[in-house]
Amino acid sequence: MKKLLIINGSPRKKGCDARVCDEISALASKYGYESETVWAYDLQIGGCRACMACKSTQRCVQKDGMNEILDKIRTSDMLIFATPVYFNGETGPMKTFLDRMYPLMRMNPDRTVESFIGNVKKAAIVVCCGAPDGNMKYASIVTKFINVLKMFNVTDVSGAVIPSGNPDTVLESSFCKGCLSQIEFQLQME
Numbered sequence: 001m002k003k004l005l006i007i008n009g010s011p012r013k014k015g016c017d018a019r020v021c022d023e024i025s026a027l028a029s030k031y032g033y034e035s036e037t038v039w040a041y042d043l044q045i046g047g048c049r050a051c052m053a054c055k056s057t058q059r060c061v062q063k064d065g066m067n068e069i070l071d072k073i074r075t076s077d078m079l080i081f082a083t084p085v086y087f088n089g090e091t092g093p094m095k096t097f098l099d100r101m102y103p104l105m106r107m108n109p110d111r112t113v114e115s116f117i118g119n120v121k122k123a124a125i126v127v128c129c130g131a132p133d134g135n136m137k138y139a140s141i142v143t144k145f146i147n148v149l150k151m152f153n154v155t156d157v158s159g160a161v162i163p164s165g166n167p168d169t170v171l172e173s174s175f176c177k178g179c180l181s182q183i184e185f186q187l188q189m190e
């Protein structure tokens, strides 16, 4: 089976991001994926120390479980990054998670980038927010994740901001429907 890894940056296990990700998991199983969720808030990971040891080993020196998660990333076929907007950005634990993905890339002396992200070919970014015009205001958050993933040579990346703030109605939002249909398209493609 193909593997879908969801990294959820919300503290709310039944929040908007979680609801959208549940739908993504259901779609994924339709297309032969098994999914697993990593909750950034549940990890006991510290910030990147910029020691650069990972540039030669592709492992992190911190013994806090992140290497095991990097292994899960490397063996996934598709990644989902889901995060609420907290004051114009992703949540703190999601930012820490992103920084700790540093072992998955190496910058060579000639400034070329090598990717060690393994099987991952596709990714999607889900950004839930409260502001009704969040799709305009927070598009830059999606772009930032897309740019990070491009450095890892993951080029089939979709992303959407979903204004709602209400887990009971988020799935009815046209932004959510658009986001899910893009992801379904990605899941269908080989």
Ligand SMILES: Cc1cc2nc3c(=O)[nH]c(=O)nc-3n(C[C@H](O)[C@H](O)[C@H](O)COP(=O)(O)O)c2cc1C
Binding pocket: 010, 011, 012, 014, 015, 016, 017, 018, 083, 084, 085, 086, 087, 088, 089, 128, 129, 130, 131, 132, 134, 164, 165, 166, 167
């Ligand atoms: C600390 C904090 C900061 C927030 N900042 C913003 C913000 O800047 N813009 C916005 O539209 N919503 C903001 N929100 C609302 C959340 O983004 C929104 O409720 C989102 O749907 C929560 O996602 P979740 O249900 O997956 O946790 C904030 C919420 C919290 C708790």
